[in-house]
Amino acid sequence: MHVIMLGAPGAGKGTQAEILSQQTGLPHIASGDLFRQALAERTEIGLLAREYMDRGELVPDEVAIVMILDRVSNPDCEAGCLLDGFPRTLQQAEALDRALSEHGKGIDKAVYIEVPDDILVKRLSGRRLCRVCQRPYHLLSAPPKAPGKCDRCGGELFQRSDDSEETVKERLGVFFAQTMPMLGYYERQDKLIRVDGSREIQAVAADIASALRAAIQ
Ligand code: AMP
Numbered sequence: 001m002h003v004i005m006l007g008a009p010g011a012g013k014g015t016q017a018e019i020l021s022q023q024t025g026l027p028h029i030a031s032g033d034l035f036r037q038a039l040a041e042r043t044e045i046g047l048l049a050r051e052y053m054d055r056g057e058l059v060p061d062e063v064a065i066v067m068i069l070d071r072v073s074n075p076d077c078e079a080g081c082l083l084d085g086f087p088r089t090l091q092q093a094e095a096l097d098r099a100l101s102e103h104g105k106g107i108d109k110a111v112y113i114e115v116p117d118d119i120l121v122k123r124l125s126g127r128r129l130c131r132v133c134q135r136p137y138h139l140l141s142a143p144p145k146a147p148g149k150c151d152r153c154g155g156e157l158f159q160r161s162d163d164s165e166e167t168v169k170e171r172l173g174v175f176f177a178q179t180m181p182m183l184g185y186y187e188r189q190d191k192l193i194r195v196d197g198s199r200e201i202q203a204v205a206a207d208i209a210s211a212l213r214a215a216i217q
Pocket of ligand 1: 009032053056057060061162
């Protein structure tokens with residue numbers, strides 16, 4: 001099963017993909033995490049991606065496509081995967097379909113997590129991540145047990161530099177201009193599932209699980 005998680009920054013794609021990954025055993029692949037990891041390792045892709053990420057812009061399609069297709073070709077994705085943050089443009093969606101179809105595979109469903117703008121901004125400004133395992137927290141709605149420390153691995157929590165107010169505005173603009181138009185691509189193929197992402201994490205997760213169950217039966 002190949003599932004795409006779609007939504008604006010702060011919609012909860014990563015949180016929901018992680019829950020779904022635990023339920024299905026499928027790997028959760030987050031393009032933003034791959035870029036941040038590449039940057040931490042100071043690889044060519046990481047250093048190239050950095051300037052775009054710092055500005056809140058999309059990394060060029062050809063770079064994002066090569067990176068994700070390489071990851072998706074790993075043996076752990078043989079039975080499928082949960083893609084979070086990719087594709088973000090029509091070109092990326094088409095490249096992914098071409099690559100999967102070469103192996104007789106395809107996207108089963110694209111889950112679009114809808115959240116109003118004002119909630120997105122609040123979520124992003126309070127978001128903190130574990131530097132070690134990337135687990136997300138929120139200062140108000142999902143704080144860690146010990147301030148500044150990850151519950152799971154004890155790693156240090158940090159705020160992503162692109163979660164600053166100015167860059168968040170840019171990222172939301174990029175989502176509406178470049179990613180929203182791509183929703184039609186999956187809608188036309190009858191693969192789009194819309195979920196109200198403004199509610200509690202577990203309520204959203206239950207909706208996604210039941211919509212996917214109904215879709216694959
Ligand atoms: P995210 O963690 O998904 O919010 O992504 C952080 C940043 O990584 C984005 O603002 C982009 O600069 C870059 N990025 C992540 N995924 C993609 C993608 N599919 N295409 C282009 N740039 C991406």
